[in-house]
Amino acid sequence: MQTHTELDVPAYLSVLPLFHEMRPAELERIAESAALKRFVRGEEVFRVGEPCEGFHVVVAGQVKLYALSHSGHEKVIELISPGNSFAEALMFTGKPYIVNAQTLSDSLVLTVKKQAVMAEIERDPRFSLRMLAGISRRLHGLVQDVEASALHSGIQRVIGYLLRDQSLEDVVPGQVATVQLPVSKATIASLLSLTPEYFSRVLRELEDGGLIAMDRRDIRILDVQGLSRYHLQ
Template sequence: MDVEQFDTPRYLSVLPLFSDLSQQERERLALSCQLRRLARGDMVFRVGEECDAFYVVVVGQVKLYVASPTGQEKVIELVGPGQSFAEAMMFLSMPCILNAQALAETLLLRVTKQAVFGEIERDPRFSMHMLAGISRRLHGLVRDVEGYALHSGMQRLIGYLLRDLQDEDTLKSGVITVSLPVSKATIASRLSLTPEYFSRVLHELEAENLIEIDKREIRILDVQRLASYGSH
């Protein structure tokens, strides 16, 4: 993507967070936004750094994670195109409590705290959109905790494979292919599973003729059987 020709106001118009702004407001906000290109493995920010902006992923993927003193990682969230992150830390004026790292070539839109506060002062309705975004993330984290506490590792993995399927998909008899967006180890961390357990469950599902594994392509052979298998 050509950064110099990137139409920031137009991009803002398709994001739910900014879609209700007028064209003039989006153009004013765009003046305070910066595009940031990262290579795979580049850090967006680290724990302890000042958080004076939030980010929207335009292209690519970002991993939000914490790390133990021994270097062990726990992936908190995987953020893809059109999704934002770091809003809560920006509002609290607190140092970053997470690390953020690009998992592929990534283009980010950086929206400064000063610009956000300026828009809130001009139109308090803007704060409602910000709150909605933060609330969605909180709801997702609560669902994660519920999953860790009440669901087995098998159920969490199957739930991940079926996460984007619509109701009509469950009625199909054909094969449905799910592409893993990142490495199996990263997804395992996101689901609070060890990589070894993650691979073992995948191969168990393959042995039961529920899925076929082709590197990062997972072909679901029977959606209904797979969904019910997780409840055993």
């Protein structure tokens, strides 16, 4: 994992979609206000109710956004991987965080201060358009997740997750694809609005059907087309 001194923050920001059109001087100003922090696995980046004074980018590791019910039940809302940002929309509301953020592994997180973002928007309104585009992409993804939870069966959600990075048009008959679960099965189950027991049961059903083979977090899809057809049943 990169350290504070190894990361060239302006160069790193320049490759992110949100910042890639910014000029070097603008990136330098943003970088000056940014804070890079190392978190150990399981550490909270922020909690519900804390003030939101900026947005965050995962440089290394992984962060989950989640909510807790009154009974203590956890619902995973989103998994944030390196190169992706979060909390941009909330930053503009002036309200505290409405979800929790916790690292799933040792992580490095870059926080960009709200004041720096507002200053750049005042200098160049086009920056706000790029930020809106990024927020819109996240909202679209979350709406798709809600639709999947509401309209698809549990097994369809599991298969959809396994096939999310597979292009069926490019699949060669007999080709085996490997999916590595980035987090625990319980976390994936929560993301899909399923119980861990049901998620494991679906995986066993697919394995018994000869569609996948499991080796801990590595899942080999033995028949991509067949799995896709099973998805439509």
